[in-house]
Amino acid sequence: MATTIIGRLICLISCHNHHLKRLGIITFQFYKLLLLYNIAFTVLALFLLVFNGAPLSATTFVSAKVIGFLSAVALHNFSSKENYFYFRNAGYGMRRMFISAFAIDISVCILLIILSKIILHAALYFKG
Amino acid sequence: MQPSILKVDSVQLEFDGRKILQDIYLDCKQGEIVGLLGRNGCGKSSLLRIIFGILTPGFKHVSINDQYIAKGYHHTRIAYLPQHNYLPHGIPIEKLAKNFIDSIFWDEFSSLDIYLNHFNKTVGQLSGGELRQLETLMIIYNKADFILLDEPFTHISPIQAELFKPIIKRCAQRKGFIITDHQYRNIIDVSDRIILISNGSTKHIKSKDDLITWGYVSHLD
Numbered sequence: 459m460a461t462t463i464i465g466r467l468i469c470l471i472s473c474h475n476h477h478l479k480r481l482g483i484i485t486f487q488f489y490k491l492l493l494l495y496n497i498a499f500t501v502l503a504l505f506l507l508v509f510n511g512a513p514l515s516a517t518t519f520v521s522a523k524v525i526g527f528l529s530a531v532a533l534h535n536f537s538s539k540e541n542y543f544y545f546r547n548a549g550y551g552m553r554r555m556f557i558s559a560f561a562i563d564i565s566v567c568i569l570l571i572i573l574s575k576i577i578l579h580a581a582l583y584f585k586g
Numbered sequence: 587m588q589p590s591i592l593k594v595d596s597v598q599l600e601f602d603g604r605k606i607l608q609d610i611y612l613d614c615k616q617g618e619i620v621g622l623l624g625r626n627g628c629g630k631s632s633l634l635r636i637i638f639g640i641l642t643p644g645f646k647h648v649s650i651n652d653q654y655i656a657k658g659y660h661h662t663r664i665a666y667l668p669q670h671n672y673l674p675h676g677i678p679i680e681k682l683a684k685n686f687i688d689s690i691f692w693d694e695f696s697s698l699d700i701y702l703n704h705f706n707k708t709v710g711q712l713s714g715g716e717l718r719q720l721e722t723l724m725i726i727y728n729k730a731d732f733i734l735l736d737e738p739f740t741h742i743s744p745i746q747a748e749l750f751k752p753i754i755k756r757c758a759q760r761k762g763f764i765i766t767d768h769q770y771r772n773i774i775d776v777s778d779r780i781i782l783i784s785n786g787s788t789k790h791i792k793s794k795d796d797l798i799t800w801g802y803v804s805h806l807d
Contacts, residue, residue: 480685487681491674543672546640547728548686549662 485558500526589616599643609787614762621777622766630766634734638666665730680705695727735765739772
């Protein structure tokens with residue numbers, strides 16, 4: 459009895475891990491499709507925000523990121539909507555794909571901000 | 587294990603006040619191939635889209651084992667081959683296929699010529715015919731329990747259509763298939779039973795002569 463329960467539990471955890479791994483791969487595939495648009499729109503949004511007087515801060519950067527991501531999604535939705543069938547046939551709805559891709563995007567953005575802060579701090583330190 | 591049953595009932599679909607689908611009932615068991623026939627514009631593709639969950643009708647009841655399914659594609663219960671290309675550009679075929687194909691059929695799929703010749707290429711490097719063939723096969727071998735094929739025999743050569751039929755029959759030992767195409771001879775060949783959509787409702791065809799009776803064809807060879 460106990461062996462059966464443990465066996466089922468192991469199977470459940472293994473299935474869950476497999477599902478998460480698959481979701482991760484599919485999400486990265488979707489994120490890759492948006493990447494070029496995303497970078498282009500983010501840089502443009504950052505330029506326009508700074509050009510219009512916004513300070514070059516983390517808040518401005520995150521705002522540009524959000525605008526860039528939403529613009530990339532809108533353009534992809536307009537030009538390549540038929541690709542959504544690939545993701546749906548993989549078992550994932552588009553809302554889930556957008557949310558997961560945004561989570562990756564914002565994580566990459568935060569990581570870049572932290573890295574740039576560390577590099578700036580280190581540069582100032584070594585400069586004396 | 588008991589085979590799952592997909593049931594589609596009471597679908598009501600209107601476009602601009604024109605009733606397209608109004609008296610629909612069809613079911614499909616795992617292990618069965620159901621052919622769906624009907625004239626242009628009768629609502630065959632719309633019905634498949636409703637089952638898949640990407641078209642919202644006025645009313646529908648889609649269930650698997652009597653459990654209501656709002657979106658057929660969730661949790662890979664149902665896969666759907668659209669009439670247009672659907673694979674994303676810029677990602678190698680191998681990477682697209684690996685998370686898509688039923689692991690039980692992976693060895694069979696990965697030994698097909700179309701895969702062996704193109705697995706390291708991207709969609710943009712394939713011809714229209716090659717891409718359509720690959721996309722169709724990727725849906726046939728998909729992980730889903732039920733497979734909906736919208737015009738799988740269109741845009742491919744007759745010899746390729748002949749190649750698809752045994753593959754569909756083999757995969758249908760584990761899955762349920764609903765297939766529609768205007769090449770009705772191919773549909774009759776591959777299907778276990780035929781359903782005709784006429785005047786917005788489903789007619790369960792018992793003999794080929796019924797197709798003449800319901801006005802789908804004028805004569806049969």
